[in-house]
Amino acid sequence: MNAEGRFEDVEAYLIAQQAKGLLRFITCGSVDDGKSTLIGRLLHESKALFDDQLAALEGDSRKFGTQGDELDFALLLDGLGAEREQGITIDVAYRFFVTEKRKFIVADTPGHEQYTRNMITGASTADLAVILVDARKGLLTQTRRHSYLVSLVGIRRIVLAVNKLDLVDWSQEVFESIERDYRAFAAQLGIEDVVAIPLSALRGDNLSSPSARTPWYRGPSLLQHLETVDVGGDDASGPLRLPVQWVNRPDLDFRGYSGRILGGRVRPGDAVRVLPSGRTSTVARIVTFDGDLAEARSGQSVTLTLTDDIDISRGDVICAAGDPAGLADQFEATLVWMADAPMLPGRPYLVKLGATTLGASFGQPKYVVDVNSLEHLAAKTLELNGIGVANLTLDRAVAFDPYASNRDMGSFIVIDRYTNQTVGAGLLHFALRRSQNIHWQAVEVDKQARIRQNGHSPCVLWLTGLSGSGKSTIANIVERQLHALGARTYLLDGDNVRHGLSKDLGFTDADRVENIRRIGEVARLMVDAGLIVITAFISPFRSERQLARGMVEDGEFIEIFVDTPLAVVEQRDPKGLYKKARRGELKNFTGIDSPYEVPAAPELHLRTMEQSPEESASAIVDLLVRRGVIRRSH
Numbered sequence: 001m002n003a004e005g006r007f008e009d010v011e012a013y014l015i016a017q018q019a020k021g022l023l024r025f026i027t028c029g030s031v032d033d034g035k036s037t038l039i040g041r042l043l044h045e046s047k048a049l050f051d052d053q054l055a056a057l058e059g060d061s062r063k064f065g066t067q068g069d070e071l072d073f074a075l076l077l078d079g080l081g082a083e084r085e086q087g088i089t090i091d092v093a094y095r096f097f098v099t100e101k102r103k104f105i106v107a108d109t110p111g112h113e114q115y116t117r118n119m120i121t122g123a124s125t126a127d128l129a130v131i132l133v134d135a136r137k138g139l140l141t142q143t144r145r146h147s148y149l150v151s152l153v154g155i156r157r158i159v160l161a162v163n164k165l166d167l168v169d170w171s172q173e174v175f176e177s178i179e180r181d182y183r184a185f186a187a188q189l190g191i192e193d194v195v196a197i198p199l200s201a202l203r204g205d206n207l208s209s210p211s212a213r214t215p216w217y218r219g220p221s222l223l224q225h226l227e228t229v230d231v232g233g234d235d236a237s238g239p240l241r242l243p244v245q246w247v248n249r250p251d252l253d254f255r256g257y258s259g260r261i262l263g264g265r266v267r268p269g270d271a272v273r274v275l276p277s278g279r280t281s282t283v284a285r286i287v288t289f290d291g292d293l294a295e296a297r298s299g300q301s302v303t304l305t306l307t308d309d310i311d312i313s314r315g316d317v318i319c320a321a322g323d324p325a326g327l328a329d330q331f332e333a334t335l336v337w338m339a340d341a342p343m344l345p346g347r348p349y350l351v352k353l354g355a356t357t358l359g360a361s362f363g364q365p366k367y368v369v370d371v372n373s374l375e376h377l378a379a380k381t382l383e384l385n386g387i388g389v390a391n392l393t394l395d396r397a398v399a400f401d402p403y404a405s406n407r408d409m410g411s412f413i414v415i416d417r418y419t420n421q422t423v424g425a426g427l428l429h430f431a432l433r434r435s436q437n438i439h440w441q442a443v444e445v446d447k448q449a450r451i452r453q454n455g456h457s458p459c460v461l462w463l464t465g466l467s468g469s470g471k472s473t474i475a476n477i478v479e480r481q482l483h484a485l486g487a488r489t490y491l492l493d494g495d496n497v498r499h500g501l502s503k504d505l506g507f508t509d510a511d512r513v514e515n516i517r518r519i520g521e522v523a524r525l526m527v528d529a530g531l532i533v534i535t536a537f538i539s540p541f542r543s544e545r546q547l548a549r550g551m552v553e554d555g556e557f558i559e560i561f562v563d564t565p566l567a568v569v570e571q572r573d574p575k576g577l578y579k580k581a582r583r584g585e586l587k588n589f590t591g592i593d594s595p596y597e598v599p600a601a602p603e604l605h606l607r608t609m610e611q612s613p614e615e616s617a618s619a620i621v622d623l624l625v626r627r628g629v630i631r632r633s634h
């Protein structure tokens with residue numbers, strides 16, 4: 001279902017008409033709560049259905065018909081056939097409808113527990129959430145989970161739609177008890193604005209007009225409420241934020257900065273400050289396809305020209321001069337994880353924030369949230385659907401606003417560096433001042449001075465391979481040979497690292513990531529000290545080998561794959577660990593029940609089946625000579 005494409009068109013249309021009078025809402029419910037029926041009815045009552053859709057629906061209803069002769073509105077929204085067969089909807093579907101009083105965009109998200117991602121996506125643009133509850137079931141885990149997620153993305157207005165009231169004989173008592181339970185839970189989330197409505201979406205009671213079957217209910221029908229609820233909080237009331245998507249330079253006389261305004265409004269003559277440079281200027285023109293504008297506001301895509309020729313590139317943010325965004329590279333953030341592979345603290349990811357994509361990593365979660373009890377729990381990683389708070393470090397400073405003051409400027413997505421998939425989403429709380437308080441000491445005896453004194457360049461010889469592949473054996477010979485050549489060396493291996501620096505770490509994925517990160521940092525310091533550092537660790541993940549590579553200068557990292565087939569290392573099994581692992585007595589053993597990711601392009605590939613440890617060591621020393629790191633005559 002190409003919901004997004006459709007959404008873009010609708011949005012453009014709505015903005016073109018006028019922003020006023022638009023309500024964006026999201027509907028959340030568990031499977032079978034009647035959510036699709038509810039939306040189908042709303043669309044129907046507001047006459048937003050096209051005739052051909054209705055005709056198709058009638059055909060479908062007869063085919064799948066679960067509601068006797070009545071039209072089954074759920075079929076209209078359940079999208080693709082495959083999804084329909086699974087009985088769950090797996091994407092966000094944006095629909096729009098118009099009544100005399102208002103325009104509506106409704107994000108319909110699936111009720112299935114796995115699809116947190118869709119929920120967050122749908123909710124992040126909504127002003128209000130309709131939370132559906134089946135009157136027979138009351139509040140479910142899902143109800144709490146969805147409410148937590150909508151509160152997380154900043155929604156403060158909730159409609160509690162107590163549905164299927166016909167199946168509990170229109171019981172006022174049932175309705176009021178569910179309402180009471182819900183208000184108590186919502187209060188814990190800081191949500192006070194809850195309007196509870198007794199409904200039968202299937203029969204249309206209290207949907208667009210009050211129902212005679214609930215004489216005890218004096219409130220509005222759902223549609224009446226949606227048409228009149230005050231959503232306040234106009235995006236255009238905040239300070240100007242315009243992330244530059246591209247610099248429009250058709251000829252030497254014109255330079256415009258194009259992007260979508262994510263906060264505030266702008267007029268020619270306004271003073272602006274551009275981040276991260278901090279340069280200031282004044283808006284000259286607001287250029288659009290249909291001519292210049294006297295004013296543009298949040299949500300509009302425009303091109304600005306400035307009175308000064310200052311350097312601005314893609315990803316920079318044009319801000320109100322008197323109230324600019326913040327600038328930082330470390331934050332506390334809420335993170336929602338959406339991938340099967342957990343978030344591993346210290347692992348390098350990409351983060352996309354506004355129009356900028358940067359290298360990023362997360363610290364260990366400060367806590368994860370149990371969405372049922374709202375308890376804070378300790379955790380070392382963040383699993384699929386997990387929600388937690390952690391520190392985020394970016395590889396350079398970016399312009400941002402806390403999510404609480406600007407949803408667009410304060411939210412980001414996390415991308416896996418290798419698969420390019422979105423693996424998480426997050427909200428910025430605040431910048432950590434720490435990054436600004438740690439200053440690099442200017443040192444007088446620098447790396448160049450040490451290189452001159454040592455008579456050779458520093459580097460990292462990073463040996464990677466299975467346990468028993470021969471890393472330590474080869475590394476020891478290399479160190480001996482280099483020492484004989486007069487080089488200053490240091491060998492980092494399990495003996496001196498796992499008993500000291502990393503003695504708190506075991507062999508889970510998260511611990512290995514941290515182990516290798518620490519070794520990378522130590523190797524970086526030693527390279528700065530001018531040494532030839534030799535490391536002999538399994539280092540099974542390419543992400544962290546890449547991380548260690550990135551910590552030193554280009555050319556200083558020499559990855560050496562000590563390639564010995566699993567069958568052979570199992571045969572060697574010097575410490576009897578493979579046998580233990582095969583017997584299930586040792587968990588997470590590399591090659592057995594923990595992965596080893598083979599290097600794709602190592603600087604050196606040693607096949608130990610084809611050469612002795614001495615030959616492998618000589619191949620390494622030869623490479624250093626060829627690269628000019630060290631001279632034989634030294």
Ligand SMILES: Nc1ncnc2c1ncn2[C@@H]1O[C@H](COP(=O)(O)OS(=O)(=O)O)[C@@H](OP(=O)(O)O)[C@H]1O
Nearest residue numbers: 467468494507512515537538539540587588589590
């Ligand atoms: N579960 C499990 N998996 C792998 N290895 C294990 C495990 N438990 C203990 N050992 C012993 O620890 C050595 C590997 O430690 P490393 O620090 O090189 O591992 S890692 O790079 O952090 O993955 C490794 O030593 P080497 O044989 O020198 O590689 C093993 O002897």
Ligand SMILES: Nc1ncnc2c1ncn2[C@@H]1O[C@H](COP(=O)(O)OP(=O)(O)O)[C@@H](O)[C@H]1O
Nearest residue numbers: 466467468469470471472473574608611612613
């Ligand atoms: N061609 C070879 N290269 C390296 N090691 C070999 C080779 N052939 C046999 N071995 C033996 O394999 C074992 C490798 O163990 P080790 O060096 O501790 O591996 P690692 O450090 O990778 O765990 C040693 O006992 C070594 O003598």
